[in-house]
Amino acid sequence: MSRALKLVLYFFGYQLLFTIPTALLSTTLAHTGVIDAETGGTYATAIALLMADILMMWHLLHFGYVKFSMKSFGEVPSKTIWLSIPFILGAMVTINLCSEFIDLPNFMEDTFFDMSRNLFGILSVAIMAPLVEELLFRGAIEGHLLKQGKRPASAILISALIFGIIHINPAQVPFAFAIGLVFGWLYYRTGSVVPGIIGHFINNSIACIQMATLSKEELNTKTVDMIGETATCLLFAASFLIMIGTFLYMKKHLPEAPEYKEEEESLTI
Secondary structure, three states, X not given: OHHHHHHHHHHHHHHHHHHHHHHHHHHHHHHOOOOOHHHXXXXXXXXHHHHHHHHHHHHHHHOOOOOOOHHHHHOOOHHHHHHXXXXXXXXXHHHHHXXXXXXXXXXXXXXXXHHOOOHHHXXXXXXXXXXXXHHHHHHHHHHHHHHOOOOHHHHHHHHHHHHHHHOOOOOOHHHHXXXXXXXXXXXXXXXXXXXXXXXXXXXXXXXXXXXXXXXXXXXXXXXXXXXXXXXXXXXXXXXXXXXXXXHHHHHHHOOOOOOOOOOOOOOOO
């Protein structure tokens, strides 16, 4: 757990490292009339998160916490990827519908809504976040727990809990935890972060598209109010069956989970 704590501190530390100077620069430019205060603040947040993610990914790769390159996308059988997609989509819809019954405050709604309308925000949320968060929470944290001899269920649960908690925003925490279980199981069975990255990319891209094309009122409208109770029940049943069906099929037909052996760390920063 010490590694998990250390990496989470780095994760937030890098965000703080870029947030403070970009916020100060944005405020200064706004006071001088160079940029609009609200627009500048959104761009500053997006750029800070983007730079922090880039630095965190470099940290994970440079200090040997994970091994990942473009070749990694070719190491997972295409059948596994194609099976993972309906599994993840079914889980996303199922968890989203369940989340609608939990009325938690969304402190980040305005920030993400504005970020979805600029290029840096889209790059940060839809591209870099899936890469960095899967490398960190599945590769570096869950992978390390598995190599330390933790039971797979415990390693998946712990990494998902940390993944949920670090989102901080109450409205995001339950969904992040639940989808973290999905990504965590896929990592355990395949030994690769690629299925999780693809699923994470799909989830965040859909969220960006929704926020960029819908009003805040439409985004906050519950599914049952949009399509009716019967259609919502049918949608939930279909997504749940797809999730369970593909999970059971993959559990039976995917190769056995790889052996997770502890590797010596040359660098410990």
